[in-house]
Amino acid sequence: MKLNLSKEELETMNYDDIAYHILKEEEAKMKISDLFQKVCEVLNLNKNEYEDKIADFFELLTTNKRFIMLEDGFWDLRERHNPKLIVDEDEDEGISPEVDDDENIENEEENEDEDIFYDSDTDDDIPDDELDDLVIIDDEDEEANS
Numbered sequence: 195m196k197l198n199l200s201k202e203e204l205e206t207m208n209y210d211d212i213a214y215h216i217l218k219e220e221e222a223k224m225k226i227s228d229l230f231q232k233v234c235e236v237l238n239l240n241k242n243e244y245e246d247k248i249a250d251f252f253e254l255l256t257t258n259k260r261f262i263m264l265e266d267g268f269w270d271l272r273e274r275h276n277p278k279l280i281v282d283e284d285e286d287e288g289i290s291p292e293v294d295d296d297e298n299i300e301n302e303e304e305n306e307d308e309d310i311f312y313d314s315d316t317d318d319d320i321p322d323d324e325l326d327d328l329v330i331i332d333d334e335d336e337e338a339n340s
Contacts, residue, residue: 209233209247210254210261214271217261223270226252 262272
């Protein structure tokens with residue numbers, strides 16, 4: 195494989211950078227073993243170096259956001275694959291189309307704040323005649339009584 199890069203450029207590049215260029219030129223997904231074999235060919239690495247460094251190469255690909263692992267152990271450039279977005283229509287029914295997402299988030303937060311202080315279940319458990327004797331005391335009244 196011949197990349198359109200100079201020897202000086204190749205010497206300064208990491209394995210994942212070279213793999214990026216290989217996948218870009220090949221325009222096809224590849225198994226990690228084949229991809230690293232091509233990286234080794236470009237860098238003139240021998241079979242022992244291939245075996246010693248393939249695990250590190252795998253770690254590089256998994257941590258580099260430019261690459262994506264596909265089915266059956268194939269790897270490709272993430273830029274070629276759009277994520278599949280599944281929209282649950284039932285969940286979106288309460289959102290009006292003319293309101294943007296930021297406003298929806300703010301409205302949800304306001305509704306959550308209101309619900310925090312109101313719990314209708316606790317009022318039903320206490321009979322009304324027991325609530326008649328309750329008195330609310332603020333901090334100033336409590337200090338005056340102590």
